[in-house]
Amino acid sequence: MRVLLVEDDVDLSRQLKLALGDAGYAVDHAADGEEAHFLGDTEPYDVVVLDLGLPKIDGVSVLERWRRDGKTTPVLILTARGAWSDKVSGFDAGADDYLTKPFHTEELLARLRALLRRSAGIASATLSCGGLRLDPRAARATVSGEPLRLTSLEYRLLHYLMMHQGRVISRTELVEHLYDQDFDRDSNTIEVFVGRLRKKIGPDRIETVRGLGYRLTPLAGESDGT
Amino acid sequence: MRVLLVEDDVDLSRQLKLALGDAGYAVDHAADGEEAHFLGDTEPYDVVVLDLGLPKIDGVSVLERWRRDGKTTPVLILTARGAWSDKVSGFDAGADDYLTKPFHTEELLARLRALLRRSAGIASATLSCGGLRLDPRAARATVSGEPLRLTSLEYRLLHYLMMHQGRVISRTELVEHLYDQDFDRDSNTIEVFVGRLRKKIGPDRIETVRGLGYRLTPLAGESDGT
DNA sequence: TCCCCGGCTGAGCGCGATCTGAACGGCGCG
């Protein structure tokens, strides 16, 4: 999952970037509204954390523009305590959630998880597919009850696949959502990791669709509608 | 499905060509308005992605000419940010959708799917015909619930047939829509692939109309559940 | 009936896509 963090306070943004990174997100950071707007337009984020008090262009304006352009990426707004009007206008502008500063990193993470879940149209807090099960809260996955030992990237890969199970995901899409901006596009890391993941969760789970990408096959008996 | 990509920016067009190819389209590329106009006149595209700022002939003019000539191919326009007047004149000229640069590849793909669906007069996001069902979003097809394992070309073939079920499709038409420009016209690949497809979806689905082509027969008793 | 033409099919080939094992280099930790 890839997140755009828009925050001008240097300390806070560094701290958040770390926390988000630790939580397994690929993080891009924008320090002002202009940069935020550009990045959000350019890169396919899964979710945006948007501070409102920003240099150059105000957060609300950035959000408004995105929405006017038809972007539906979930946005979580950070507001200063008591800045009530900000909150309202933020929601009006199309925010999906908000959080008042100061806050606990934990809460931010929880809200992000919820947002991602909602935006993927998934009800339950844990993902499952066949004997596979993944709990974003604990960042832990199991195959038929057995806990898996996954590295960070393996986990992220599995997470993304499970969020979009049944769909063919192109290598490009994976790269765009697992990594942040600067990443060498022609490299076969994805293949390598798919390989490693297969070795851990069983070879039949991830189907490769030649010329298109990969698909995590939801075995029969799944509820979850698209 | 075959798409004409009209874009003069070298980097962007290369990137888009890749992405479109990945998504299973046959892609032709025109780098200026003249070429675009010629290709659009000559080849039967299913959809056109048209950049507006073009050398030689402007995108809007190209579109206007096509429309004047009676072409109804859906056209998606790419505009530079904020070029509002372009957008308006683009719509006036007969565009079906627009996207402002920069944009996410995924959004372009989603909009193209929507356009193709709309242009075929199909409401539901998934195609169905008899026990056959095809979901373009997941790039997956099923026969009476059983998932099919189709190769890229088999899938494209089936997709095209299902989009035009009930109509006789000539071999030429198939070739023109499944491949890009340079393709050896006297070859029997189509027959081979029809054969393979029949083997996978059952022999009675695709009817041969001698001397004319093939027809996918929509059996009686369709309910179609979205 | 025989021949011609269009369509069908099984086999096989070449290429590019994908996989995989091994090795490298950075980083954190003891």
Place this chain on the structure above:
DNA sequence: CGCGCCGTTCAGATCGCGCTCAGCCGGGGA
């Protein structure tokens, strides 16, 4: 500072796909 873990790279192996070819079949007209 040495060790182990991890992400990445590379090169060779492998495999599947799309295409061609050649022969077969079946229908229809002469």
